[in-house]
Amino acid sequence: MLLSLDALERRIVVSGHRITAPRRTLLDSMQQLGDHFTAEQLAAAAPGVGRATVFRTLRLLQEIGTVCQVILDDRTLEYRLASGGHHHHAVCSECGSVDDFENADIEVLLHALASLTGFTIETHRLELYGRCAPCTARLAGAELPIG
Amino acid sequence: MLLSLDALERRIVVSGHRITAPRRTLLDSMQQLGDHFTAEQLAAAAPGVGRATVFRTLRLLQEIGTVCQVILDDRTLEYRLASGGHHHHAVCSECGSVDDFENADIEVLLHALASLTGFTIETHRLELYGRCAPCTARLAGAELPIG
DNA sequence: GAGCTACTGAGACATCGTGTCAATACGTGC
DNA sequence: GCACGTATTGACACGATGTCTCAGTAGCTC
Numbered sequence: 001m002l003l004s005l006d007a008l009e010r011r012i013v014v015s016g017h018r019i020t021a022p023r024r025t026l027l028d029s030m031q032q033l034g035d036h037f038t039a040e041q042l043a044a045a046a047p048g049v050g051r052a053t054v055f056r057t058l059r060l061l062q063e064i065g066t067v068c069q070v071i072l073d074d075r076t077l078e079y080r081l082a083s084g085g086h087h088h089h090a091v092c093s094e095c096g097s098v099d100d101f102e103n104a105d106i107e108v109l110l111h112a113l114a115s116l117t118g119f120t121i122e123t124h125r126l127e128l129y130g131r132c133a134p135c136t137a138r139l140a141g142a143e144l145p146i147g
Numbered sequence: 148m149l150l151s152l153d154a155l156e157r158r159i160v161v162s163g164h165r166i167t168a169p170r171r172t173l174l175d176s177m178q179q180l181g182d183h184f185t186a187e188q189l190a191a192a193a194p195g196v197g198r199a200t201v202f203r204t205l206r207l208l209q210e211i212g213t214v215c216q217v218i219l220d221d222r223t224l225e226y227r228l229a230s231g232g233h234h235h236h237a238v239c240s241e242c243g244s245v246d247d248f249e250n251a252d253i254e255v256l257l258h259a260l261a262s263l264t265g266f267t268i269e270t271h272r273l274e275l276y277g278r279c280a281p282c283t284a285r286l287a288g289a290e291l292p293i294g
Numbered sequence: 295g296a297g298c299t300a301c302t303g304a305g306a307c308a309t310c311g312t313g314t315c316a317a318t319a320c321g322t323g324c
Numbered sequence: 325g326c327a328c329g330t331a332t333t334g335a336c337a338c339g340a341t342g343t344c345t346c347a348g349t350a351g352c353t354c
Contacts, residue, residue, distance in 0.1 A: 018319090020319070020333080049333090050333065050334040052313090073270070106253070117248070119239075121277040122240065123277070129268070129270050130261070136266070165350090167302080195303095199343075200301080202341085
């Protein structure tokens with residue numbers, strides 16, 4: 001569920017920054033791009049907004065937790081509107097969809113594991129690559145009738 | 148424990164590629180650079196070897212599982228000689244050290260979690276950022292005597 | 295030693311992101 | 325409604341990182 005433009009703008013104001021026309025344009029474009037997008041796609045979707053502003057705004061939104069980065073399998077970078085909070089990504093290599101997931105068990109397990117070796121976790125990054133449920137189902141169905 | 152130069156070269160041959168002087172130089176430099184290194188550091192440590200060859204060789208070594216990538220907290224990329232097999236990285240933000248770790252529980256948990264949502268995991272990427280054991284101890288000690 | 299082919303180095307190029315700086319627009323106080 | 329201080333912007337140069345091309349070279353194999 002995406003936040004409304006209003007809610008997104010409120011976040012920017014609350015964090016002590018200004019609402020400007022370019023930022024409004026970018027927020028709007030992000031919502032239209034949907035699930036996930038590259039910086040270049042966003043720049044293309046918001047003509048009239050300078051490239052530097054696109055990157056600056058993305059960085060600002062990351063800082064206030066409104067946008068998160070998705071590192072794809074080939075290490076390219078995409079962005080995604082986030083509702084906030086720590087989460088991970090499941091990236092489908094078939095259709096390219098990206099889903100968020102969060103799981104307390106993983107966090108607990110990681111910290112337990114780290115404490116065994118004395119490592120203190122400050123943050124972590126976890127990305128899953130594979131096939132989403134619809135693509136898994138579709139491909140499983142396609143495999144049955146050979147030929 | 149690092150593999151010997153011999154063992155590294157054997158891997159290249161077994162995978163159907165040639166041992167050349169530049170590749171030998173690069174393998175040697177990688178071992179001398181130790182724990183982890185950037186492509187640029189490797190290029191600097193192997194003068195006479197072209198930049199393109201450095202990147203090509205790193206890619207080749209990744210493909211045959213001899214080198215793995217470490218994505219740092221700030222998204223910069225480092226490389227690391229790997230003994231092979233799937234593993235994760237624990238990156239110390241104090242001293243910059245990188246440790247491998249592997250844990251079957253995590254893999255099991257991830258697959259269990261994925262199957263709940265129907266997602267099929269092909270691969271994943273997990274990086275921990277924080278403080279290694281020595282740095283944790285050092286900083287804990289430093290905190291006690293204030294002033 | 296000859297020949298096939300993988301490999302190399304140089305350098306241009308592509309991609310992605312940042313730094314600079316003068317100009318502009320936002321929000322506030324009046 | 326207007327002036328003002330400052331955050332923000334756009335244009336553009338720059339930097340970091342990696343890829344592509346292509347003629348020349350060097351490893352294997354026979």
